[in-house]
Amino acid sequence: MLPDPAVQKAGAATPYGDLGPVERMARRRPQVLIVGAGWGGLTLARRLRSVPVDVELIDRNNYRVFSPFVYQVAAGMLSPGDVAPPVRKLIRSVSNASFLKAEVTGIDAQNCRVLTDHGSLSYDYLVLAPGSVTNDLGNATVRERAYSLKTLPDALGIRNAVMDALERARWAEDPQQRSVLSTFVIVGGGPVGVEYAGAVIDLLRAVLPKDFRDAGHEAKVVLLEAGPRILPLFDEPLAASAARSLRKLGVEVRTGTALKAIDQDMVELADGSRIEAGTVIWAAGVKASPLGGTLGVPLTSQGRVPVTSTLRVKSLPNVFIIGDLAAHADLPMLARPAIEEGEYVAKAIHSMMLDREPEPFVYKDPGIMAIVGRGSGIAQIGPFRLRGFIGWLFWLTYHILILDTIRARFTALINWAALFLFREPPLRLDVSAKRRQAPD
Amino acid sequence: MLPDPAVQKAGAATPYGDLGPVERMARRRPQVLIVGAGWGGLTLARRLRSVPVDVELIDRNNYRVFSPFVYQVAAGMLSPGDVAPPVRKLIRSVSNASFLKAEVTGIDAQNCRVLTDHGSLSYDYLVLAPGSVTNDLGNATVRERAYSLKTLPDALGIRNAVMDALERARWAEDPQQRSVLSTFVIVGGGPVGVEYAGAVIDLLRAVLPKDFRDAGHEAKVVLLEAGPRILPLFDEPLAASAARSLRKLGVEVRTGTALKAIDQDMVELADGSRIEAGTVIWAAGVKASPLGGTLGVPLTSQGRVPVTSTLRVKSLPNVFIIGDLAAHADLPMLARPAIEEGEYVAKAIHSMMLDREPEPFVYKDPGIMAIVGRGSGIAQIGPFRLRGFIGWLFWLTYHILILDTIRARFTALINWAALFLFREPPLRLDVSAKRRQAPD
Numbered sequence: 010m011l012p013d014p015a016v017q018k019a020g021a022a023t024p025y026g027d028l029g030p031v032e033r034m035a036r037r038r039p040q041v042l043i044v045g046a047g048w049g050g051l052t053l054a055r056r057l058r059s060v061p062v063d064v065e066l067i068d069r070n071n072y073r074v075f076s077p078f079v080y081q082v083a084a085g086m087l088s089p090g091d092v093a094p095p096v097r098k099l100i101r102s103v104s105n106a107s108f109l110k111a112e113v114t115g116i117d118a119q120n121c122r123v124l125t126d127h128g129s130l131s132y133d134y135l136v137l138a139p140g141s142v143t144n145d146l147g148n149a150t151v152r153e154r155a156y157s158l159k160t161l162p163d164a165l166g167i168r169n170a171v172m173d174a175l176e177r178a179r180w181a182e183d184p185q186q187r188s189v190l191s192t193f194v195i196v197g198g199g200p201v202g203v204e205y206a207g208a209v210i211d212l213l214r215a216v217l218p219k220d221f222r223d224a225g226h227e228a229k230v231v232l233l234e235a236g237p238r239i240l241p242l243f244d245e246p247l248a249a250s251a252a253r254s255l256r257k258l259g260v261e262v263r264t265g266t267a268l269k270a271i272d273q274d275m276v277e278l279a280d281g282s283r284i285e286a287g288t289v290i291w292a293a294g295v296k297a298s299p300l301g302g303t304l305g306v307p308l309t310s311q312g313r314v315p316v317t318s319t320l321r322v323k324s325l326p327n328v329f330i331i332g333d334l335a336a337h338a339d340l341p342m343l344a345r346p347a348i349e350e351g352e353y354v355a356k357a358i359h360s361m362m363l364d365r366e367p368e369p370f371v372y373k374d375p376g377i378m379a380i381v382g383r384g385s386g387i388a389q390i391g392p393f394r395l396r397g398f399i400g401w402l403f404w405l406t407y408h409i410l411i412l413d414t415i416r417a418r419f420t421a422l423i424n425w426a427a428l429f430l431f432r433e434p435p436l437r438l439d440v441s442a443k444r445r446q447a448p449d
Numbered sequence: 450m451l452p453d454p455a456v457q458k459a460g461a462a463t464p465y466g467d468l469g470p471v472e473r474m475a476r477r478r479p480q481v482l483i484v485g486a487g488w489g490g491l492t493l494a495r496r497l498r499s500v501p502v503d504v505e506l507i508d509r510n511n512y513r514v515f516s517p518f519v520y521q522v523a524a525g526m527l528s529p530g531d532v533a534p535p536v537r538k539l540i541r542s543v544s545n546a547s548f549l550k551a552e553v554t555g556i557d558a559q560n561c562r563v564l565t566d567h568g569s570l571s572y573d574y575l576v577l578a579p580g581s582v583t584n585d586l587g588n589a590t591v592r593e594r595a596y597s598l599k600t601l602p603d604a605l606g607i608r609n610a611v612m613d614a615l616e617r618a619r620w621a622e623d624p625q626q627r628s629v630l631s632t633f634v635i636v637g638g639g640p641v642g643v644e645y646a647g648a649v650i651d652l653l654r655a656v657l658p659k660d661f662r663d664a665g666h667e668a669k670v671v672l673l674e675a676g677p678r679i680l681p682l683f684d685e686p687l688a689a690s691a692a693r694s695l696r697k698l699g700v701e702v703r704t705g706t707a708l709k710a711i712d713q714d715m716v717e718l719a720d721g722s723r724i725e726a727g728t729v730i731w732a733a734g735v736k737a738s739p740l741g742g743t744l745g746v747p748l749t750s751q752g753r754v755p756v757t758s759t760l761r762v763k764s765l766p767n768v769f770i771i772g773d774l775a776a777h778a779d780l781p782m783l784a785r786p787a788i789e790e791g792e793y794v795a796k797a798i799h800s801m802m803l804d805r806e807p808e809p810f811v812y813k814d815p816g817i818m819a820i821v822g823r824g825s826g827i828a829q830i831g832p833f834r835l836r837g838f839i840g841w842l843f844w845l846t847y848h849i850l851i852l853d854t855i856r857a858r859f860t861a862l863i864n865w866a867a868l869f870l871f872r873e874p875p876l877r878l879d880v881s882a883k884r885r886q887a888p889d
Contacts, residue, residue: 088530098660107662176550423863
């Protein structure tokens, strides 16, 4: 068999791209294309190190976001560089893997090709791990007026917006306007909303009064949850303890309260009441990446792709789906299932190359945890339940250990220590990258 | 004398803003307005701590940029948060000073008022310390196509542009196009151009080949200087040693070479020759802030405002000019003159309040230094000349000591140590803040 010309082209970037076509043919190894360098995609790329395949990893960003820390960037506790190592660095030791920064626009499963904004690529095995996107639940006012809290640009945008609101409050002469500017509504009582609420209230209540001697004390944080309680993934007693912690910190926690619309300086609730607030942060849910729609198979209500017990698309035996896009046994859209699915698919591809049918995927649930403000956290690990300071220490230790680089561990530790000891989020800049020098 | 109503309004934000008009009148202290929270403005605000005045510091940004490190942000060596502490934190201990984030649009010197995009403010003493802006020398192609290297958004923009060029080079199939994308031209052989050239060549030559196994080795850095030699502020032997260091690192240093125009993927030189390059960084000069133009006095060719020996505008005895905007004894546009001028003006205002004429300002030149790539620097301090590793150590020690916060010192040291030991600039993200959630 002669190599497909497209593979040859793409091959110019593989470790033996400078070989001639005959030598290449002799060495022809299956091409595994991984779309998405998140928890699932990166785990898989690294696990394929010892499998005789060529791996091409594609992502629209050149960094991997350490998702549990994104809210800390939004709250000024960590820098983007601390939570997002470059993908190329993370796969540097994987000699059979390379990375392409590109946006995937579609999949031509008939011809085993992935279409991107930089051209198309062929594959022998395709693994889709594109993750999820913010779900605005079809509410146009959310899309237009709320700040979503999902990506790293989102987090920087929120940090800038909060700082900007406080600076504008400093100028406002009307006390009413000042109070609107100092009110922050967070929508969504899941882990992201809860963790951000706990972090931002600390920023507002403890730190900013030192900086804004006049306006800071008026700051108010409201956490809205449409369901009957926050943190539905956690046991009821743990979630209740988290709600108590948040209230003690000064967060106004309102459950059973759905948002209807966001207007200028105003949040309208489903029950007809209103909250005057200048800044709304949306953490009320995610949906699977729209990439699933290009496969031409029916999707679940969250936009997830139904998969077989071996995480493959039923009609496409060489296409795997992992992470948030995979609808498998109602697994939550969290890092842990994606990691285990990535580990599994490496073994499954190896089995298939040896003409063996892969064993079904089984999720081993190690538990869940969340941080609830400074010095307090909850964790639910098998039969164990941790809360308060012990829960916080556990969260911190676990996450320090799974950080990728020694430098990231050091800077995270220093920033957290500074925060714990001095209650001083170090990063309160309102700054964005400039694309080009602007005209005068 | 009854307090001016404008002062009363602005006074709502001073430490005793909640006092009634009679009590306020009794405590009426002169209002010092400082425009610009850079080296000069911040130094002055801090020195006025012990002078019986109320200080209002205005800047368009809520952070103070540690200018000697801006090029390190552009080269991925430090995070923005490491080089730009919040202004409010820096003046927190100055109980008679407060900060306003606003853009100054003009000065009404007749009525002693400063106009901003948030309304106007009155003053008894005005100190203009707005610094400088990029000078594109009237070249429209520079304005449109070059990346300026002056502000923090500039630095982040350059970091993103360099990363993006390398990612695009990874995709380019035409070797010619790949080489264009991997060529970076830096215009301007002053300290900023030289320091950035030394840092970026290290990033490109040592680090990226590990990440871009295929394209990185082609990267090329050209430093253009229109004058006969680089670093004209330094003694000739030191500047020559810096040029040798840069060439040893792999930078193509071209002196006596003026840029004529920048075209798509092409730099045209004054002698008619061309360099094919995808990214052009402009570090060829600054000019004083356009704010000087609103004073209605004649300016120098660099847009600076001529000042008396006491740093005041001749026709406006209560208006001081410090830093890059002040044309005083041909002082260079550097941090050090601004700092000394800030220290001086605090004393001058105190003298004037005691009805004494201030002594003239005298600049005590402590010397200049620059870093020239990894592990090499030059310094010119009085009769002493340092170069090479000793010059680098001296630069590092001095700058670590003048960093504002303990946390900034720690993270800078960790990042520099990581860079020196592992040749690994930690921050290679291509990321920008998102303003609002974008429409689907």
